[in-house]
Amino acid sequence: MKIYTYGNPVLRKKSKKVRNIDKETLQIVKDMFDTMEQTTPKGIGLAAIQVGVPIAIFIYKLEDDSGAIINPEIIERSGQELGEEGCLSVPGIYAPIERAEKILVKGIDLKGRRFETELLGIKARVFQHEIDHLNGIIFTDYINELEVLSVEEGYEVPEELIDKLVK
Numbered sequence: 001m002k003i004y005t006y007g008n009p010v011l012r013k014k015s016k017k018v019r020n021i022d023k024e025t026l027q028i029v030k031d032m033f034d035t036m037e038q039t040t041p042k043g044i045g046l047a048a049i050q051v052g053v054p055i056a057i058f059i060y061k062l063e064d065d066s067g068a069i070i071n072p073e074i075i076e077r078s079g080q081e082l083g084e085e086g087c088l089s090v091p092g093i094y095a096p097i098e099r100a101e102k103i104l105v106k107g108i109d110l111k112g113r114r115f116e117t118e119l120l121g122i123k124a125r126v127f128q129h130e131i132d133h134l135n136g137i138i139f140t141d142y143i144n145e146l147e148v149l150s151v152e153e154g155y156e157v158p159e160e161l162i163d164k165l166v167k
Helices: 023-037 121-134 159-165
Strands: 045-047 057-061 066-078 081-087 090-099 102-108 114-120
Touching: 023 045, 023 057, 023 066, 045 121, 057 121, 066 121, 081 121, 090 121, 102 121, 114 121
Parallel strands: none
Antiparallel strands: 045 057, 057 066, 066 102, 081 090, 102 114
8 A cells, every 4th residue: 555645635635534443444454454564764654645535434553452443533532732643644754743742532443333432642633633534634734843853864845744844
């Protein structure tokens, strides 16, 4: 699977809810995990829209936990914290982003079971970041100044992002 990068209009599409979990859905999730495994820099989350599939699914892989979430929705947010974020669709670019410290999220797992859970820390940040993707929002939308960006060696800030930030 190809990960679409900043400037591609597919990243601005709002994802459609998944109506049923079939073999095709499960294959998309498997392919997304395979794709994320091969990324450089390493990713910890990937939304289906980032690989051009406009359905409300994202995957995550943290040190101690991984999974796929279908039709996720944030029900409550509390607190605020600043943390550095990056994105596989804006590779090598990082910025401090303010997010809710704690969220209550609901969704469906791959077995079709509905769940609701409270999240903190990096997992809460990843879920907020990926749910934004499902709504056509990229983490750089929260940035107003070029100076806050950190650029990993070997990468460049996309021209479209420079144009947006240097008004």
